[in-house]
Amino acid sequence: MPSSFADRLGIAYPLIQAPMAGSNPPALVAAVSQAGGLGSLGAGYLTPQAILDQSAQIRAATDRPFAINLFVLPDEFEVDLAAVARVRAQLDALMAREGLAVRTVMPERWAPRFSDQLAALYETRPAVASFAFDLITSAQLRELKRRDIMVIGTATSVAEACAWAELGADAISMQGVEAGGHRGTFLHDPEEAMIGLFALLPLTVRAVKIPVIAAGGIMDGRGMLAAETLGAAASQLGTAFLACPESSAATAWKRDLPQAQAHDVTTIRSFSGRAARGLRNRFVQAMPQAAAELPPYPILNALTAPLRRAAAEAGRGDLLSEWCGQAAGMVRAMPAGALVAELMREYAAAKRGLGAA
Ligand SMILES: Cc1cc2nc3c(=O)[nH]c(=O)nc-3n(C[C@H](O)[C@H](O)[C@H](O)COP(=O)(O)O)c2cc1C
Structure with missing residues (x-):
């Protein structure tokens, strides 16, 4: 892969x-x-103090660069209390039917305040900050640059990539529809941004001058080489790392991932109120999926959080948000460091196989 981007990041491999x-x-x-x-710390659900603490823990374990990622959200949310009451009744009835002794509660906050999280990020100064769900402001971008923090914006369409490039981001994380978990769509209805990575990469590379990072369904070194061939400066893999012993995905979730054919990997709204990719399980089948029938993100996300925790503790993968990308069945349960080495070995072998190295 072109190494200049990895060099700029200060990492050996173009692998995120x-x-x-x-x-x-x-x-x-x-x-x-x-x-x-x-390595990237997805800190969207963390308090500012936890961001500081976890950054310190990363630094105690390695002196290499890492990224911190936040969800760009307003600090306050309008809440339709009638919709909240309706969905709480549905969720509580489902938990009762399934024999799980947990019920929804009104949380103290719907989500941590983005501005406080960002202040913690400024303070801890990771090498890279990445953002999803919306653009940051020009003033926030300037503040990050002033602290020598590289900025990566998440996009799911060429228009979103152009918006980040125009703002002054250093690189784009381009999420194809295959990507696991929540995608960063912010300029479109999520249904209108269901674009495959193979189409998005060459279109985006043609449209912006900054490096484009490929995300969505990449599980091995061959996929990384394919992304590079289509113009990506690096590959960003999520699901591939979920089954590592270092990941904190629930045991049932780790167990279900390699059998992903047995489930469908699909778009789910009923855990969080925002479209996210994961396994279609019992919870997903029991709950409505239409956006109009559910409170939006992060309201529903906060309401289902204690239920998902209880499901994880009870070993009930069928009631848990088992987020994963489209190629989840290829996941490998190996230590993260060994997985990085294996991915790069596969990448080199694939390149040799094509006669390119
Ligand atoms: C369990 C899970 C949680 C995720 N959480 C975040 C997140 O906090 N922030 C973010 O920008 N993307 C998040 N994503 C999306 C990833 O950044 C990435 O785009 C995706 O994992 C790529 O697809 P793959 O899972 O098929 O590799 C998440 C993905 C998964 C699977």
Whole structure:
């Protein structure tokens, strides 16, 4: 892969462990960075103090660069209390039917305040900050640059990539529809931004002058080479790292991923109120999926959080948000550092196979 982008990031390989809020403890981030990739701490659900603490834990484990990722959200949310009451009744009835002794509660906050999280990010100064769900402001971008923090914006269409490039981002994380978890769509209805990575990469590389990072469904070194061939400066893999011992994905979730054919990998709204890719399980089949029938993100996300925690503790993968990308069945349960080495070995072998190296 063109190494200039990796050189700019200060990493050996153009390989990024995707931020995965809730599943990427400091041990995972540090292991990937230590092995020569770029580990990312998805910090969207963390309090400012937890961002500082977890950054310190990463730094205690490695002196290599890492990224912190945040969801760009307003600080306050309008809430339709009638819609909240309706969905709470549905969720509580489902938990009762399934024999799980947990019920929804009104949370203290719907989500951590983005501006406070960003202040913690400024303070801890990771090498890279990446953002999803919306653009940041020009003033925020300037503040990041002033602190020598490289900015990566998440896009799911060429128009979104152009918006980040125009703002002054250093690189784009381009998420194809294959990508696991929540995607960063912000200029379109999510249904209108269901574009495959193979189409998005060459279109985006033609439209912007900054490096484009490929994300979505890449599980091995061959996929990384394919992304490079289509113009990507690096590959960002999420699901591939979910089954690593360092990932904090629930045991049932790790167990279900390799059997992903047995489930359908699909777009789900009923855990968070925002379209996200994961396994179609019992919870998904039992709950409505239409946006009009559900409170939006992050309201529903906050309401289902205690239910998902209880499902994980009870080993009930069928009631858990088992986020994953489209190629989840190819996941490998190996230590993160060994996985980085294996991905790069596969990448080199694929390149040799094509007579390119
Ligand atoms: C469990 C999980 C959690 C995720 N959380 C985040 C997140 O916090 N921030 C973000 O920008 N992207 C998040 N993503 C999307 C990833 O950044 C990336 O685009 C995606 O994992 C790529 O597709 P793949 O999973 O097929 O490799 C998440 C993905 C997964 C699977």
